[in-house]
Amino acid sequence: MIEQQIFGAERILIVGAHAFDGEMIAGPLAFVAASRGIEVTFLHLTMGEQGHRCLSTSLYAEQKRKEAADAASRLGAKWLTLDFPDAFLPNDEQTALAVCDVIRRIRPNVVITHWHGSWHKDHRAASELTKTGVFYAALPTLERESPAFSPSLLLFGENWEDDEGFTPTYLVDVSSGFEPWREAASTYELARGLSSFPYLDYYSALYRLRGCLRGTMYAQAFMGMSHSWNAGAGLFLPPQPA
Numbered sequence: 001m002i003e004q005q006i007f008g009a010e011r012i013l014i015v016g017a018h019a020f021d022g023e024m025i026a027g028p029l030a031f032v033a034a035s036r037g038i039e040v041t042f043l044h045l046t047m048g049e050q051g052h053r054c055l056s057t058s059l060y061a062e063q064k065r066k067e068a069a070d071a072a073s074r075l076g077a078k079w080l081t082l083d084f085p086d087a088f089l090p091n092d093e094q095t096a097l098a099v100c101d102v103i104r105r106i107r108p109n110v111v112i113t114h115w116h117g118s119w120h121k122d123h124r125a126a127s128e129l130t131k132t133g134v135f136y137a138a139l140p141t142l143e144r145e146s147p148a149f150s151p152s153l154l155l156f157g158e159n160w161e162d163d164e165g166f167t168p169t170y171l172v173d174v175s176s177g178f179e180p181w182r183e184a185a186s187t188y189e190l191a192r193g194l195s196s197f198p199y200l201d202y203y204s205a206l207y208r209l210r211g212c213l214r215g216t217m218y219a220q221a222f223m224g225m226s227h228s229w230n231a232g233a234g235l236f237l238p239p240q241p242a
């Protein structure tokens with residue numbers, strides 16, 4: 001069962017394009033995992049510092065760092081950022097190698113990121129960079145600071161901007177993470193009226209809707225990789241006994 005695989009992990013890495021994305025894609029899941037003793041880390045590729053109506057990008061980035069730290073702490077998670085520029089997240093080899101280095105350093109059994117079907121270019125890039133980062137992290141002949149490491153599960157979470165072709169493969173019970181998630185999300189001004197999009201309403205209803213289908217109060221939806229990807233990624237693991 002997918003929940004055994006996720007909550008049986010030692011470490012989980014959640015990669016979002018902008019601070020606040022990871023908390024929507026897998027915030028309730030992060031709390032449930034952390035409360036079971038799993039080390040959960042949010043990697044924000046950019047701080048998402050563009051678009052504030054009053055603040056400069058540098059001031060808003062500073063505010064978002066505080067919001068990200070507060071949100072992560074409420075979810076029992078760690079966080080870090082690679083500080084790429086919002087709206088200009090490069091989708092190239094160097095950036096994928098930076099993601100690879102984080103994966104090799106943290107050694108997560110489970111990696112969660114954006115689904116690629118998004119109107120937002122940074123979200124499409126984050127999805128691709130994570131996929132390539134996992135691939136590079138597993139390559140034993142690719143020399144970096146840390147040795148090769150292969151996560152055993154790569155998942156794509158549900159985000160309102162990434163809805164093109166998103167069809168849930170898995171529904172994961174995250175009921176006990178719902179209230180902590182609401183509190184964590186509310187630390188961001190984005191969820192408190194900065195944006196015209198009603199984030200808390202949307203995600204609260206979404207997690208409840210997924211819960212109705214999962215048979216629990218709340219659930220989060222994820223898509224998986226293809227069988228060929230899973231087999232291909234496994235090529236770099238030590239041979240399994242017959």
Ligand SMILES: [Zn+2]
Binds near residue numbers: 021120
């Ligand atoms: Zn975003």
